[in-house]
Amino acid sequence: MLALTRKSGESIVINDNIVIEILAVQDGRVKVGLAAPREMRILRKEVYDAIQETNKESATLKTDKEQEVNVLKQLLKK
Amino acid sequence: MQKPIFFKKGILGFDDYKEYVIVRDEENCLYYLQSIDNPNLEFIIISPHVFKKPYNPKISELYFEELGGGADDEFVVYLMVRTSGKSEEITVNLQAPLLIHLDRRQGVQVIVDGDEYGMRESLRVLIEGGDSC
Numbered sequence: 001m002l003a004l005t006r007k008s009g010e011s012i013v014i015n016d017n018i019v020i021e022i023l024a025v026q027d028g029r030v031k032v033g034l035a036a037p038r039e040m041r042i043l044r045k046e047v048y049d050a051i052q053e054t055n056k057e058s059a060t061l062k063t064d065k066e067q068e069v070n071v072l073k074q075l076l077k078k
Numbered sequence: 079m080q081k082p083i084f085f086k087k088g089i090l091g092f093d094d095y096k097e098y099v100i101v102r103d104e105e106n107c108l109y110y111l112q113s114i115d116n117p118n119l120e121f122i123i124i125s126p127h128v129f130k131k132p133y134n135p136k137i138s139e140l141y142f143e144e145l146g147g148g149a150d151d152e153f154v155v156y157l158m159v160r161t162s163g164k165s166e167e168i169t170v171n172l173q174a175p176l177l178i179h180l181d182r183r184q185g186v187q188v189i190v191d192g193d194e195y196g197m198r199e200s201l202r203v204l205i206e207g208g209d210s211c
Contacts, residue, residue: 039140043189051174051189052091054197058158058171059092060120068161072122075165075202076106 082114083178083185086144090174090187095119098185100156100178109156111176123156123176124201130208133157135175135190144186145179154178159201169198 004012011021017037024031034042060069082097089095097114100123107128113119126133133155142153156178158171172195178185 039143041138041140041189047189048090050197051171051187054160054171054174055089055091055121055158055187058121058160060122060161065161068163069122071163071165072159072161072168072201073103073106073108075168076108076128076205 081183083183085185085187087186089121089176092119108159111156122159122161124159124170126155126157126175128208128210129204130206131204133172133195135172135188135195136192137175137177137188137190141177141186141188145177145184146182148179152179152181154180160198166200166202168201170201170204171197172199173197 006012006022008022008025011019013019018040019033019035021033021035022030023033036042080099082099085096085098087093092113095113095115098111099114101110101112103109107124109123109125111121111123142148145153154177156176158174158176160169160171162168173190174197175188175190176185177188
């Protein structure tokens with residue numbers, strides 16, 4: 001990983017079309033401004049990680065969740 | 079056999095698996111999203127139509143474009159279910175629906191903007207008073 005030191009108000013340019021600007025640094029928090037082409041998806045990594053985690057919990061290996069699947073079917077039966 | 083649905087970017091956390099078939103469970107509202115490449119990998123998914131409240135997430139245009147665009151009714155949305163031995167603990171991921179263009183056989187897992195929809199919403203609460211399948 002490349003590590004760069006930047007001050008408030010300074011920026012980094014990636015690939016000619018992504019600009020990351022350090023807007024403010026205060027009390028251990030960094031406010032970052034991002035300018036990127038609209039098709040680029042920008043996410044907080046914890047959201048990404050949480051979805052990955054939830055997906056892993058949702059994946060069923062066909063045989064090992066039979067009982068749980070039955071509970072689910074029961075719930076849907078009204 | 080139905081043509082598989084191609085998830086160009088995979089499902090988050092399962093990036094290596096791109097092709098899935100959707101198998102409908104005839105007896106209830108469940109569908110199984112089954113990996114073609116890994117016979118052991120399967121997700122249980124559900125259509126939001128069985129919920130009481132309408133499910134209207136804000137899905138960025140970019141996701142529709144990623145699947146080639148088109149009118150809203152060309153797309154379907156499914157939600158992933160996390161099973162549990164206790165029915166009250168079964169949850170649905172409303173924040174990361176699967177958006178699928180059925181004709182083009184292409185899908186993507188969406189991340190919905192905002193915090194209106196959670197990742198672990200109780201299925202029991204969602205379907206209470208809703209339509210049956």
